[in-house]
Amino acid sequence: MPSMSVSPSWFRSLLPVLLIMAIHIGIGHEMITSLSNSSVLVNLPYVLFFTSLMIAQIFKQSRMGMLAVAQLLAYAVIQFRLQTPLTSGSTLLELSLLALLFPISCVMSYVFRDSGLVTKDFLYYLLAQGMFFLWSLLILDHFNQGNFPDIFTQLLSSVPQISRLPFILFLYLIVLSGITMLLLLRKNRKLDAVVYTSILLTSDVFVFFHIPHISSILFSISGIFLVLYVIAAGHELAFNDRLTNIPGRAALDNAMKHLGRRFTIAMIDVDHFKQFNDNYGHDTGDDVLKLVASRLRQVKGRAKVYRYGGEEFTVLFKGKTTEEAFDYLEALRQDIQDYDMHLRNTDKRPKNDKLGRMKRQKNQANSTVNITVSIGVSDSQSSRDPQEVIKYADQALYKAKKTGRNRVSAMNVVDK
DSSP: OOHHHOOOOOHHHHHHHHHHHHHHHHHHHHHHHHTTSSSSHHHHHHHHHHHHHHHHHTTOOOHOOOOOOOHHHHHHHHHHHOOTTTSSHHHHHHHHHHHHHHHHHGGGGSSSSOOOOOSSSHHHHHHHHHHHHHHHHHHHHHTTOOOHHHHHHHOBOOTTOOOSSHHHHHHHHHHHHHHHEEEEEHOOOOOHHHHHHHHHHHHHHHHHHHHHHHHHHHHHHHHHHHHHHHHHHHHHHHOOTTTSSSBBBHHHHHHHHOOOEEEEEEEEEEHHHHHHHHOOHHHHHHHHHHHHHHTTTOOOOOOOOEEEEEEEEEEETTTTTTHHHHHHHHHEEEEEEEEEEOOOOOGGGSHHHHHHHHHHHHHHGGGGEEEEEEEEEEETTOOOOOOHHHHHHHHHHHHHTTTSSSSSSEEEEEGO
């Protein structure tokens, strides 16, 4: 099974669907029935959601913490308020309000940025949940006083052959599950996966609410997904370089332990980077590093790219020699050289968009620069030790710098 941190989007979208199908097929099976009746399963979602909150705080993943809060509150409402038949009192209305507001609570996480849980953003999210709660109380009070308009009663009508949930909410949940699935398939971010999984699994709870213990089972599964994705996000945060969004030095050190017997390592350095920083500023220097990283992602030959540190990057080719990797590296060097980088002048940026376009057209000839890189490369014919090969690639890089820059230099066995 693919790791949660590297799973393709189709896997992330299909796995919850398969689990839902398996649960419904297994409903009534003796093992699932006995498990459902246990107090462990009833309390498991609480444990999982609180665990998610603690991990989210450690890794500064507040948006996933928000999703944990949303699911924790939804499950608590089900356990403490909705343990009566849907035909009694206001149970159906309360379930309908929960089905309406829960997906909104999940999607709201996109509005915020990731940070710790003890922040204003997280407080604002909690306040929004409080407002949802108060609004729901007002609706219920209006309903209990007999002041509920007939039109709302009609909106709560259901199609029993499909679900006891009002049909309009059934369609609403189907549409939102579909939209979040499409977002996951397109972006494949961890937050997309958690939002989609949370909405899909809880939608199944709302639609099949009449099935005994369905909430404990599916909220437990959703909690497991949430814990795994929070851990995966923390792992990514630890191993990815935050500026360039490619794997960093820690990830490189780990990858070099699994290169096998045949491999090539290339060291890449941005030419004249210090002068570029001095002339244009550190913000523009950061843009240069982001640009180089974005072009590195396009390297062919099934290469893996890493930020080594500063303006240096590393490319790994498993199963290839220097000769086999050389053309890919030369194509990369040429691609970076030919790419026109547009400089930003944030201090003199016009406030008016029209003036900005006119200024960019006027200064177009002077607003672009071309970046070049020097590349040193060596392979496992030089040494079976990846650390030694990196040293040889560094020597080749120094040779490329000394002989004019903007070139690929290979360290052969005879050059050692």
